Amino acid sequence: xxxxxxxxxxxxxxxxxxxxxxxxxxxxxxxxxxxxxxxxxxxxxxxxxxxxxxxxxxxxxxxxxxxxxxxxxxxxxxxxxxxxxxxxxxxxxxxxxxxxxxxxxxxxxxxxxxxxxxxxxxxxxxxxxxxxxxxxxxxxxxxxxxxxxxxxxxxxxxxxxxxxxxxxxxxxxxxxxxxxxxxxxxxxxxxxxxxxxxxxxxxxxxxxxxxxxxxxxxxxxxxxxxxxxxxxxxxxxxxxxxxxxxxxxxxxxxxxxxxxxxxxxxxxxxxxxxxxxxxxxxxxxxxxxxxxxxxxxxxxxxxxxxxxxxxxxxxxxxxxxxxxxxxxxxxxxxxxxxxxxxxxxxxxxxxxxxxxxx
Amino acid sequence: xxxxxxxxxxxxxxxxxxxxxxxxxxxxxxxxxxxxxxxxxxxxxxxxxxxxxxxxxxxxxxxxxxxxxxxxxxxxxxxxxxxxxxxxxxxxxxxxxxxxxxxxxxxxxxxxxxxxxxxxxxxxxxxxxxxxxxxxxxxxxxxxxxxxxxxxxxxxxxxxxxxxxxxxxxxxxxxxxxxxxxxxxxxxxxxxxxxxxxxxxxxxxxxxxxxxxxxxxxxxxxxxxxxxxxxxxxxxxxxxxxxxxxxxxxxxxxxxxxxxxxx
Numbered sequence: 001x002x003x004x005x006x007x008x009x010x011x012x013x014x015x016x017x018x019x020x021x022x023x024x025x026x027x028x029x030x031x032x033x034x035x036x037x038x039x040x041x042x043x044x045x046x047x048x049x050x051x052x053x054x055x056x057x058x059x060x061x062x063x064x065x066x067x068x069x070x071x072x073x074x075x076x077x078x079x080x081x082x083x084x085x086x087x088x089x090x091x092x093x094x095x096x097x098x099x100x101x102x103x104x105x106x107x108x109x110x111x112x113x114x115x116x117x118x119x120x121x122x123x124x125x126x127x128x129x130x131x132x133x134x135x136x137x138x139x140x141x142x143x144x145x146x147x148x149x150x151x152x153x154x155x156x157x158x159x160x161x162x163x164x165x166x167x168x169x170x171x172x173x174x175x176x177x178x179x180x181x182x183x184x185x186x187x188x189x190x191x192x193x194x195x196x197x198x199x200x201x202x203x204x205x206x207x208x209x210x211x212x213x214x215x216x217x218x219x220x221x222x223x224x225x226x227x228x229x230x231x232x233x234x235x236x237x238x239x240x241x242x243x244x245x246x247x248x249x250x251x252x253x254x255x256x257x258x259x260x261x262x263x264x265x266x267x268x269x270x271x272x273x274x275x276x277x278x279x280x281x282x283x284x285x286x287x288x289x290x291x292x293x294x295x296x297x298x299x300x301x302x303x304x305x306x307x308x309x310x311x312x313x314x315x316x317x318x319x320x321x322x323x324x325x326x327x328x329x330x331x332x333x334x335x336x337x338x339x340x341x342x343x344x345x346x347x348x349x350x351x352x353x354x355x356x357x358x
Numbered sequence: 359x360x361x362x363x364x365x366x367x368x369x370x371x372x373x374x375x376x377x378x379x380x381x382x383x384x385x386x387x388x389x390x391x392x393x394x395x396x397x398x399x400x401x402x403x404x405x406x407x408x409x410x411x412x413x414x415x416x417x418x419x420x421x422x423x424x425x426x427x428x429x430x431x432x433x434x435x436x437x438x439x440x441x442x443x444x445x446x447x448x449x450x451x452x453x454x455x456x457x458x459x460x461x462x463x464x465x466x467x468x469x470x471x472x473x474x475x476x477x478x479x480x481x482x483x484x485x486x487x488x489x490x491x492x493x494x495x496x497x498x499x500x501x502x503x504x505x506x507x508x509x510x511x512x513x514x515x516x517x518x519x520x521x522x523x524x525x526x527x528x529x530x531x532x533x534x535x536x537x538x539x540x541x542x543x544x545x546x547x548x549x550x551x552x553x554x555x556x557x558x559x560x561x562x563x564x565x566x567x568x569x570x571x572x573x574x575x576x577x578x579x580x581x582x583x584x585x586x587x588x589x590x591x592x593x594x595x596x597x598x599x600x601x602x603x604x605x606x607x608x609x610x611x612x613x614x615x616x617x618x619x620x621x
Binding site: 077078101105107112114116120121122131134135136138139144147148150223224226227273275276282283285289291292296317325326329332334336337338339340344351353355356 | 369371374375377388464487488489491495496498499504506507524525526528529530531532533545546581582583584586589590592593594597598600603604606607608614618620
């Protein structure tokens with residue numbers, strides 16, 4: 001057992017923020033346990049990505065491993081599981097850290113099981129021990145988990161849970177701050193266009209690992225991704241959003257919320273169950289599987305606040321929640337709240353907004 | 359086509375949860391006697407997909423088997439699945455599913471499923487209580503089967519299945535898999551059916567086989583332990599506006615206008 005291995009993920013030709021957050025979590029754990037940190041990038045062509053990672057300040061002191069094979073050009077659970085299994089057998093890390101993405105959810109549990117271990121998934125904080133905190137019951141409770149197995153400890157970290165500074169993006173992730181402050185990063189950052197310029201990280205060592213893979217071992221055949229439906233609503237640039245959730249009970253009640261949105265000059269959005277039921281089109285869905293929004297005002301009506309939804313709206317400037325349940329997790333991120341029956345509160349609010357405009 | 363659907367019974371969504379400091383297992387958990395239980399919603403979608411696949415199939419030998427692990431109360435979720443149209447059930451009776459980690463629960467399920475030799479194993483992508491989202495993937499790993507997660511639609515082909523898989527931010531992809539295979543089903547792919555009166559009556563006559571963990575020979579020490587549960591710390595101090603609906607609404611408009619400056 002020799003260190004911490006962070007598996008970063010390519011997303012549309014780049015290393016996405018959540019992977020940098022996983023690096024931050026790995027570095028934090030490395031400091032805590034006194035272990036060196038390596039990062040692995042998996043693919044068929046990882047040279048450019050590796051250079052991008054190496055050039056950026058958060059990578060300072062990292063060892064980078066490019067896991068390269070033609071059969072890893074496109075993600076498959078079989079390919080990634082086989083390749084990373086071989087890497088882990090060689091590296092023998094004490095901890096393996098992933099970003100908690102859909103892709104990781106697809107293969108990391110199988111990879112961990114192959115070592116007789118269990119992934120501690122969707123972690124929001126790492127405490128002494130280490131003890132890993134993850135949410136239970138849709139965010140109503142936190143659970144503290146400890147790895148007691150004798151093999152490597154597999155962990156995936158939730159988006160936004162560990163602070164990092166991603167060059168080229170001004171904003172820090174500022175929610176779920178937990179204890180996730182990480183490596184000291186200089187304030188001046190290279191722009192995206194200069195990503196490959198040397199940034200004083202001569203300490204980053206890049207190596208190549210070639211797993212043994214055979215086409216017959218890849219049992220699934222994935223297509224190229226496609227975008228679902230026409231996107232005619234751009235919630236991402238909306239200044240005000242009124243979002244409706246399961247609390248609305250039936251489709252016939254949606255117009256009441258639309259009226260409030262109209263009075264506020266806001267776009268109407270929804271949480272997943274509303275779109276699952278076909279009450280509003282998919283393009284109005286906010287959350288991990290829908291759009292990510294950051295309006296000035298986000299007014300959540302009858303939304304409990306499961307993490308899948310919060311991920312999509314936590315960049316909002318001012319969050320208002322209307323919910324009958326005072327313990328609903330949405331109140332944990334709300335600036336203002338009204339605990340009450342939305343069927344009374346929403347019409348009253350529409351009237352108050354209209355009155356204020358006169 | 360023989361389809362096994364693994365379902366879980368979870369606390370109802372709006373249930374008020376209280377932490378049980380004494381705990382039923384070595385660890386703290388919530389007070390279960392307070393709670394009503396229901397079928398995990400993503401599992402209900404998995405069941406729906408299985409029933410539709412059976413109904414669409416021309417072959418007369420289609421069969422949908424539900425399997426669930428848990429204490430006696432879990433029988434209600436199995437009966438509900440039978441009432442909706444599942445052909446038979448398997449109840450892995452264990453009082454301590456919470457003391458097992460994801461691998462431990464998957465071992466029970468895999469051991470119960472294997473003798474059935476199904477063409478497909480479906481389950482919800484995650485549970486609404488523990489939210490691990492791993493059980494289906496680990497069952498696939500234990501049974502040596504290919505899998506795909508976050509599936510919205512399943513189409514039978516000559517050699518296997520073609521599935522629609524959800525990706526992040528409104529993207530999708532199609533995946534072809536040979537069968538037998540394991541699929542974890544995302545919510546929203548179908549419309550859920552209700553049990554009919556006929557179905558509820560019929561369910562009473564359908565077989566539910568009871569198995570124990572000991573019989574399945576699938577006991578192993580956990581490698582990940584839930585040590586304690588706690589209430590989350592608030593990230594923001596929420597200003598709660600009280601009074602009647604009208605008073606609270608008026609106060610909120612004031613705040614948004616003059617304090618937050620967003621109106």
